[in-house]
Structures are given as C-alpha cells and as structure tokens.
Amino acid sequence: MTAPLSPELLARFAALVAPQDVLDEDAAAPRLVEPRGLYRGRGPVIQPRDTEQVAAIVRLAAETGTRIVPQGGNTGLVGGQTPDPSGAQIVLSTARLTRIREVDPDENVMVVEAGVTLAAAQEAAVQAERLFPLSLGSEGSCTIGGNIATNAGGVGVVAYGNMRDLVLGVEAVLPDGRIWNGLRRLRKDNTGYDLKQLFIGSEGTLGLVTAAVLKLFPAPRDLATAFVGLRSTNDALALFRLVRQRAGAALTGCELMPRIGIDFTLRHMLGTRDPLDAPHPWYLLIELSSPVEGGLAGRLEEILAEAMEAGLVSDAAIAASVEQTAAFWRIRMGMSEVQAREGGSIKHDVSVPLARVAEFITEATAAVAAFAPRARVVAFGHLGDGNIHFNVSQPVGADKAAYLKSWSAMNAVVHEVVHAFEGSIAAEHGVGRLKRDLLPGVKSQVELDLMRTIKRALDPQGLFNPGVILD
Numbered sequence: 001m002t003a004p005l006s007p008e009l010l011a012r013f014a015a016l017v018a019p020q021d022v023l024d025e026d027a028a029a030p031r032l033v034e035p036r037g038l039y040r041g042r043g044p045v046i047q048p049r050d051t052e053q054v055a056a057i058v059r060l061a062a063e064t065g066t067r068i069v070p071q072g073g074n075t076g077l078v079g080g081q082t083p084d085p086s087g088a089q090i091v092l093s094t095a096r097l098t099r100i101r102e103v104d105p106d107e108n109v110m111v112v113e114a115g116v117t118l119a120a121a122q123e124a125a126v127q128a129e130r131l132f133p134l135s136l137g138s139e140g141s142c143t144i145g146g147n148i149a150t151n152a153g154g155v156g157v158v159a160y161g162n163m164r165d166l167v168l169g170v171e172a173v174l175p176d177g178r179i180w181n182g183l184r185r186l187r188k189d190n191t192g193y194d195l196k197q198l199f200i201g202s203e204g205t206l207g208l209v210t211a212a213v214l215k216l217f218p219a220p221r222d223l224a225t226a227f228v229g230l231r232s233t234n235d236a237l238a239l240f241r242l243v244r245q246r247a248g249a250a251l252t253g254c255e256l257m258p259r260i261g262i263d264f265t266l267r268h269m270l271g272t273r274d275p276l277d278a279p280h281p282w283y284l285l286i287e288l289s290s291p292v293e294g295g296l297a298g299r300l301e302e303i304l305a306e307a308m309e310a311g312l313v314s315d316a317a318i319a320a321s322v323e324q325t326a327a328f329w330r331i332r333m334g335m336s337e338v339q340a341r342e343g344g345s346i347k348h349d350v351s352v353p354l355a356r357v358a359e360f361i362t363e364a365t366a367a368v369a370a371f372a373p374r375a376r377v378v379a380f381g382h383l384g385d386g387n388i389h390f391n392v393s394q395p396v397g398a399d400k401a402a403y404l405k406s407w408s409a410m411n412a413v414v415h416e417v418v419h420a421f422e423g424s425i426a427a428e429h430g431v432g433r434l435k436r437d438l439l440p441g442v443k444s445q446v447e448l449d450l451m452r453t454i455k456r457a458l459d460p461q462g463l464f465n466p467g468v469i470l471d
C-alpha cells in the first residue's frame, strides 16, 4: 500500500488513544527524520500508553493492511525507525510506555517498559544500589525497546555483553495483535525455543517490544580510569590483553581512540582538554571497576608501570577525581558527534576477530588512502569487542555533498577488507534500511532463507517495518 492513509482510517487509529497521543505535523516532524538526516519520511506518529492500546492499534493495522514502523528514541543510525515518504505507514512510538514496573534488588532484576530511556533505567538501578551496565553515547534519548530491537552494544560489552546478554524476558505485541507475555525472570529455562531472542536484534520487523525483564549487577564501589597514550594499534591490543590478564573481571571498559579524534574533540567540544602533555598516535581509555571497595587505582598503576617497562605505553594519566573520570569519558563519548563538525563523515560500524583488529585498521586505512587520498580516517571504538567505528571524514575544504556521494563506493572499499578479515559489516547499529542491500553479499542463501521463513511465520502480511533488514 503506497497511498497516504485516508482521513477516515487515521480517525479510526486516533480513536484508540487519547487525542494528545496522535502527534500533529509540527510535533511529529523531528520523529520523521533519522539523526543524521539520511532518511526522511511522512506519516502519523501514534503514542499508545499501555500494552493493550498497542495491541488494539496493531489489530486495526492487521485488519486494514496498514504498515507499522516501531520507534523508540529515534537515535538509530541505520534508518530502521523512519517511515517511508508515502504517508501510508504509521509510526508506533513507545514514547509513553515509560513505567518502571518493578525493581527487585534481591533477585537482581528490573521490569521496565519499552519507552524508558536507557539513562532512566540506569538511574532506577542506581536508586536500588545496583548497576544496569549497558552504556551508549545516546543513552539520554535511546530507549530500552530500541536497545532490545537493535541488540545495542556500547562501552560495557567487554565485561557485561550486549543487550542480548542483559535481557531475561520480553513482552511483545505480535503482528496479528496478540500480546506475548514472556516476562520471565528465570536464569535457567530450557522449555523449548528461546523466543525472546527472536525479538532481540529484530529491528522492529517481528512486532513491538512493550516491556522487558533486565538483569542487574552489584553497584561498583571502586573505580579506576586511565587515559593512555600509545604508539600503535598493535601496542593497544597488547595492552588490552595485559590488562585483561592482570585485572580479570574488573576490566569494564577499553576504548580505542586515534589522535585525529582527540584533535576533533579538543577543537569542537567546549571545555575539553588533552589529558596528556604531548600528542600520541593512539589512545586507550581503560576502566577498572569492582563491587569490592578499594585498591583498583593502585592495581591499574601497577599494570601500567609493567606495560611501560615492556615499552607498550608512552604516557598515561589515572583519573584523580570523579570530575577527571567524567572528563576522560567525555572525550570518548563525544567522538561521534564532533566528526559532524568536520564536514561529511562516511561511517563503517564493523567488527573483526579481536586478534586482527590492529592489522585490520592498517589495511583498511591503506585501502581508503588508495581510494580517497586526502580523506581522514577516524577509527575508534570498542577495542575489547573487536568493534571499530571506522569513520572517514571528508578531506579538509572538500565539498560535503560531493564527498558524501562516494558513500557506497567507500563502503565497498572498507567492507572488502572487513570481508577478508572474516568480520561483520554491522557490528552494533544493525542493518536497517542503510545496509539491507549489502546483506545478500555477506549472508549465505541458507541464512537468508531462514530469516525470511521467520519473518513470514510471524508477520505473513509484512506489516512490521517493511524494507528493514529484508526487502
């Protein structure tokens, strides 16, 4: 269906929620464009207040063949939350599903609705003296439902895993309008297929996640953070291994940054300053944390001294205060944002086997230099997960629009190297619309058939997020 929704049909949808829960054109506008402006769409934005309202909307959509685009915080970077320009699709927003239904510190679980922001979920855990460890640059706006739908990663994966590892149960409205209450909180449950896993990473193509049971962890009582200057990515990898070996489970963050990324940050983010006296080609932000009080700063200092003796570390600063810790992290968390201030940036969210990260960065950088000699590679990210945001900023002074026209060709250059390293072209942000047509090149026919079989079984009318992941 490509004709815009008729006023009569829109009125039927609107009647299922309160009048203020269907956004007018002005209020809807920011929700119809994805964060980088790569996708723009049209259509009504409907914000149900509970699971029953979601189910009623989906039942009407199923009856009338209306397509649904699920949306959380609208921070996704692959266009999965943006409707197409036809006006025929409805955006089903979780903005009003914001209840924290339960926090149980004894069981180390909490039950939250899909529209709760990640920051609010973290805060609810803190109030109960617990930790919810997922942490992303977009945590103030992204939602638990979006985190589940994209199997979000972020800076804590090295210790706690992806969202997939943090979800015990899911409640979802299926494409036929039925509610599946899978809000189990069991750590062990082998009663057949683990259906919640289907929704984790499904990018809104199999139904709308309305709530989830999340795992909590003991709150950290000790924290040590270091900003380390290094000569090379090989040294960064060797240092990561050393810290993992010496600190074990206390290693809860290990982020790689290049000098150019630090330069961009110092140039564009007010109030930032270089934590080290002299510039270095590469940096690691290392975080140790533990629920047991005391001793981590000393341990980190010892490990860094050992690394320095081995010639791995050029210089390092250990945060002496909460403010300094925040300042270190601010540099890392701002690294995506500041690239926009340097003109066009072509993104690659890739992963390769950990042992080959350094080699990958070298080869991909050489491939980019051959393709676009003056383009500026900004390779940073979650070293401990083998996940690099291999972004390429436009040459200084180049025309942004002309540069961005080389997006697909640049992707092909970098993805060829990823392929040679047996990596993934969508490590964190998912496939969405942006990478959909690349999927047949990286998945076997058997895998694609299985994915289509699952989609057809759950959503035979193709109502949920058409054109996302699969065409």
Ligand code: FAD
Pocket: 035, 069, 070, 071, 072, 073, 074, 075, 076, 077, 079, 080, 081, 094, 114, 135, 136, 137, 138, 141, 142, 143, 144, 145, 146, 147, 148, 149, 150, 151, 152, 153, 154, 155, 203, 204, 205, 207, 208, 209, 210, 336, 337, 428, 429, 432, 465, 468
């Ligand atoms: P949206 O953007 O609204 O939607 C994303 C996808 O999920 C869409 O396909 C949508 O249809 C679907 N969806 C949303 N809610 C639901 C639901 N309730 N049920 C079913 N489907 C749903 N991602 C990472 O993994 N790691 C990072 O480190 C990271 N850093 C980021 C930093 C910045 C500055 C920005 C802007 C983004 C970053 N992201 C990162 C990407 C993004 O924040 C995550 O993908 C996030 O999980 C999306 O959540 P959201 O609520 O904004 O979802």
